[in-house]
Amino acid sequence: MMPEVDRRSFAKWLSVCWLASVLSISGLLWTMFYPDRHPVAFALSISWIVAAVVAALTRAALLKRAPSRFRFAIWEREGRVYRKLGIGVFSRVLKRTPLGWLNPYLKFDSDKLELQRLLREMGYAERAHLIGGAITLAFSVGYGLTGHIQIGACLLMLTMVAHIYPVMLQRWNRGRVLRLIRRQGRKLRCVSLDAGCS
Numbered sequence: 001m002m003p004e005v006d007r008r009s010f011a012k013w014l015s016v017c018w019l020a021s022v023l024s025i026s027g028l029l030w031t032m033f034y035p036d037r038h039p040v041a042f043a044l045s046i047s048w049i050v051a052a053v054v055a056a057l058t059r060a061a062l063l064k065r066a067p068s069r070f071r072f073a074i075w076e077r078e079g080r081v082y083r084k085l086g087i088g089v090f091s092r093v094l095k096r097t098p099l100g101w102l103n104p105y106l107k108f109d110s111d112k113l114e115l116q117r118l119l120r121e122m123g124y125a126e127r128a129h130l131i132g133g134a135i136t137l138a139f140s141v142g143y144g145l146t147g148h149i150q151i152g153a154c155l156l157m158l159t160m161v162a163h164i165y166p167v168m169l170q171r172w173n174r175g176r177v178l179r180l181i182r183r184q185g186r187k188l189r190c191v192s193l194d195a196g197c198s
Contacts, residue, residue: 009104016098017052024048035151043154047136047162054132062124072175082172090165091172115181119174126170133163 027038027045035042075081094100105121136159144152 009101012098012101013104016101020048021052024052036148039148039150039154043151043158046139047155047158050135050139051128051132051162054135055128058128058131059124062127063120065120065123065127072171076171076175079172079175082168085168087165087168087172091169094169115177119177122170122174122177126167126174129163129166129170133159133167136163 024045027041028049031038031042031045103121103125106118106125136155140152140155140159142152143149143155
């Protein structure tokens with residue numbers, strides 16, 4: 001079941017999606033016959049269209065996956081590796097641009113059921129970015145191998161910024177939510193045992 005989103009968040013999401021989609025389709029029509037003349041515009045257009053299509057087609061299936069199916073490697077559980085790679089800076093930049101409006105469902109309060117829903121949303125976002133990143137990377141390699149080096153390089157950079165960093169952000173945030181759930185569980189156990197909680 002989809003959570004309710006306030007009208008303002010929904011309006012922001014809708015405006016960013018429509019504007020980016022219109023610009024991407026226009027950019028693709030403008031550059032498709034001579035993409036090497038405008039490699040950045042062409043790559044941005046392809047990248048957004050791939051991301052939008054993947055997000056729309058995979059949402060229902062990926063949200064059904066249990067949060068427990070998304071595993072962490074030992075080295076990433078505490079999130080230190082992501083902090084060293086600058087994910088905190090990426091997160092702050094994202095929050096201060098319209099790109100931060102792209103998924104209005106990634107908001108929560110501290111209710112346990114709400115945190116479980118949030119984990120599903122994060123899992124969906126992570127997997128959708130992995131799929132979109134793989135497709136964009138394939139385009140990058142394909143264009144690079146066929147002599148369109150600038151387009152391939154632009155798509156490679158977009159794969160990094162638009163997919164790899166968002167995947168890292170979701171994994172970093174998911175680790176934080178899981179730690180919050182564990183803390184809540186410890187507090188509940190303390191209360192049920194009538195013990196003092198540290």
